[in-house]
Amino acid sequence: MSHTIKKVVILGGGTAGWISAALLKKLLGSAVSIELVESEKIGTIGVGEATIPPIQHLNNVLGINEVEFIRETKATIKLAIKFEHWKTQGHSYYHSFGAVGKSPAFCHFHHLLKRDNQLENDEHLWQYDLNYLCAEAGKFAKINSKDPILDMPYAYHFDAGLYAKFLRKLSEKMGVVRKEGIVEQVKQCNESGFIQALKLKSGQEITGDFFIDCSGIAALLIQKKLNTGYEDWSHWLRCDRAIAVPSERAETTLNYTRSIAHESGWQWSIPLQHRNGNGLVYSSNYCSEDKAMDLLMSNLEGKAIADPKIIKFQTGRRYKQWNKNVVAVGLSSGFLEPLESTSIHLIQSAVVRLVHLFPHHGVNDTLVTEYNKQSAVEYDQIKDFLILHYHVNQRENSDFWRDMRNMDIPDSLRHKIEIFKENGRLFRDQNDLFLENSWLQVMIGQGIVPRDYHPLANNMSLAQLQATLKKIKEIKQEPMSKLPSHDDFLKHIMKI
Ligand code: FAD
Structure with a gap:
């Protein structure tokens, strides 16, 4: 027309x-x-x-x-999401907005880590990530450095x-x-x-x-x-309900979102200046509304300050x-x-x-x-990225997680997982919102360890590679001692 x-x-x-x-x-x-x-x-x-x-x-x-x-x-500032119990009960990892390490030309940083056998223990990965370091330490300020290695991308709650x-x-x-x-x-x-x-x-x-x-x-x-x-x-992403409830703010304001896996879904915890946002996302095929409500309310950190709200979605x-x-x-x-x-x-x-x-x-x-x-x-x-979190899990305590692990996934995602498993290669599909760094953190965090690394990581001797890794870690950790706490940063903003 x-x-x-x-x-x-x-x-x-x-x-x-x-x-x-x-x-x-x-x-x-x-x-x-x-x-x-x-x-x-x-x-x-x-x-x-x-x-x-x-x-x-x-x-x-x-x-x-x-x-x-x-x-x-x-x-408040958001540097990352902390995924708790997603791989297994008790395990946690971060999907941070920062870049892990520093990549040499044509070779992602994690190939260097793999060559140095550091990917087998996933905790090593995040030691090279400024966002993670600040999230764990509860620190934040804008870092004015011309060196892109010290970029600390952030969002907000x-x-x-x-x-x-x-x-x-x-x-x-x-x-x-x-x-x-x-x-x-x-x-x-x-x-x-x-x-x-x-x-x-x-x-x-x-x-x-x-x-x-x-x-x-x-x-x-x-x-x-x-x-x-x-x-x-919903055959891939099976959750179809959320219960949301705000609670009193915590004494210390986290600078990351918490995502806590439960038997048939997960719970969010989002720190704001005046309150905490909480909610349980779950599948009504695996969990009754009463049970979900009990689970959420018994896991709140502060006192609820409004009635819980039930939201249905598809x-x-x-x-x-x-x-x-x-x-x-x-x-x-x-x-x-x-x-x-x-x-x-x-x-x-x-x-x-x-x-x-x-x-x-x-x-x-x-x-x-x-x-x-x-x-x-x-x-x-985005759908593929979300399915990855659910599908690659080793949780044993519920039908929900077992079914997620055993389900058929989209070919596009299967291909991405297979190619990463083989030797850690990651490719960003055109315009994918999530960069290689995001896929890397969630793949490693959910428990995929690549069998090998890219041969480009052999372009230096092992001693040179280890010296490079040490130097990168030092550069990433160096600003930490000078940064204020996230709460002090917010207090300062309120005074300006
Ligand atoms: P709504 O907020 O529902 O607005 C609809 C509007 O339409 C209202 O103004 C209403 O009055 C109006 N309207 C409807 N019918 C009529 C009518 N007949 N006449 C006149 N007006 C009408 N997104 C994030 O990015 N981050 C999150 O952490 C996040 N968490 C979420 C958690 C849950 C459980 C859910 C369900 C969603 C979450 N989202 C999140 C998504 C986010 O809430 C929405 O994308 C966002 O709020 C936009 O909603 P909306 O404006 O489309 O709809």
């Missing part, structure tokens, strides 16, 4: 709605007007507190001052409700119009099937040329109206994230459990993709097909 897009309507004011509004307005400027409809009565899902480093890019593009952001959203409020203020300042109201009816063109207007309970109609469905799990436009369909991945994605003149962003587009904190990032990348392919002169099949292709690849890659 050749129809100039002058007005975009966003349905929903959760994290997805307000990120979409702010980013689209910032990037598209006066080329389009934006109206966002949300209902305070319906509210938002109210979870989603852990992020990954690209959020810094989002905030930078939006011109957000970091200190103000940390204050307003009660944010934050109160998602406060972040949405923060972005709302920003969006409204830029000219986004917010409309409070419940959408009761959706008007569609008989011929094209394109959405034309949202009709509110008050009777008012919000018309638009293009619609972003940020209505959350309800998926009012992309599914209820357009019947787009859903690819179900892992998978819409067959098309862009259908007719509707793009689904956020939970309406699909769901991947929060194991690697990817959902908010998926919102960000969906909006960036839409900006790249924005149909200024009307929706056409080429743009839609390209958008859907890119979204599908992105979802698929």
Whole structure:
């Protein structure tokens, strides 16, 4: 349909709605007007507190001052995720945002470690990782070094409700119009099937040329109206329930997310400045709701400060994230459990993709097909990474973990595991959100030890290699003594 897009309507004011509004307005400027409809009565899902480093890019593009952001959203620093009991009961490892060691040309660092027999005991790997060292020691400050070996990428834990409020203020300042109201009816063109207007309970109609469905799990436009369909991945990612509950903050604020494996799922613990976010993700086929509730409540570190909330979900994605003149962003587009904190990032990348392919002169099949292709690849890659955590486990105490270990996995993932097992080779698929470093830490952490290393690691004598490793370890550990604690860093921010 050749129809100039002058007005975009966003349905929903959760994290997805307000990120979409702010980013689209910032990037598209006066080329389009934006109206966002949300209902305070319906509210938002109210979870989603852990992020990954690209959020810094989002905030930078939006011109957000970091200190103000940390204050307003009660944010803390996130350097890593600690996976506890995932490989076996009692074992833990980190998936940090940092790079382990320093890689010589064309040869990843871990091949040097393998040659020195250090990969057999996985604890060695992280001794070369500044993010891990700071996470374990509870330290943080921005390191101003020109040497990339001392890069310490970080993300945040934050109160998602406060972040949405923060972005709302920003969006409204830029000219986004917010409309409070419940959408009761959706008007569609008989011929094209394109959405034309949202009709509110008050009777008012919000018309638009293009619609972003940020209505959350309800998926009012992309599914209820357009019947787009859903690819179900619950045979791989079997958890389908979460119970979320906030608790009193701990005395010391961790600078990492905890992910604690349980009999039929896992528990998250996310430290914010004013409270701790907790939740249990589990499979209802393996665990009753009562049992899950008991498990979560008996494992809380602080006192619960609100009633627990039960959330049902189905892992998978819409067959098309862009259908007719509707793009689904956020939970309406699909769901991947929060194991690697990817959902908010998926919102960000969906909006960036839409900006790249924005149909200024009307929706056409080429743009839609390209958008859907890119979204599908992105979802698929993250899906494989999540399955890896579950599939490669040696836990013996439950059917859930045994079934995860024995299940059929996607060929793409099987290939990645096999090639790593053989001699530690890792390849980043095009645009995979997770770099080799992430795959490495989770593969090693879950217990895969490569049988051999790449021959490029033989390009120096063993004595030279050991001296190199020693030097890298010293460089990585050197800043530690000068860094303040994470809590002191946050206190300092609050005073600025
Ligand atoms: P919602 O927050 O549900 O917003 C939907 C909006 O649509 C609301 O404003 C609502 O009022 C509006 N709406 C719906 N129907 C109507 C109607 N009829 N009329 C008007 N308005 C309507 N992501 C992360 O990145 N990190 C995490 O740690 C993380 N943890 C999670 C834990 C769990 C258990 C779950 C389920 C998700 C988690 N997520 C996480 C995902 C994250 O919560 C979501 O991606 C994010 O909150 C975006 O949600 P949303 O805006 O799509 O939906």
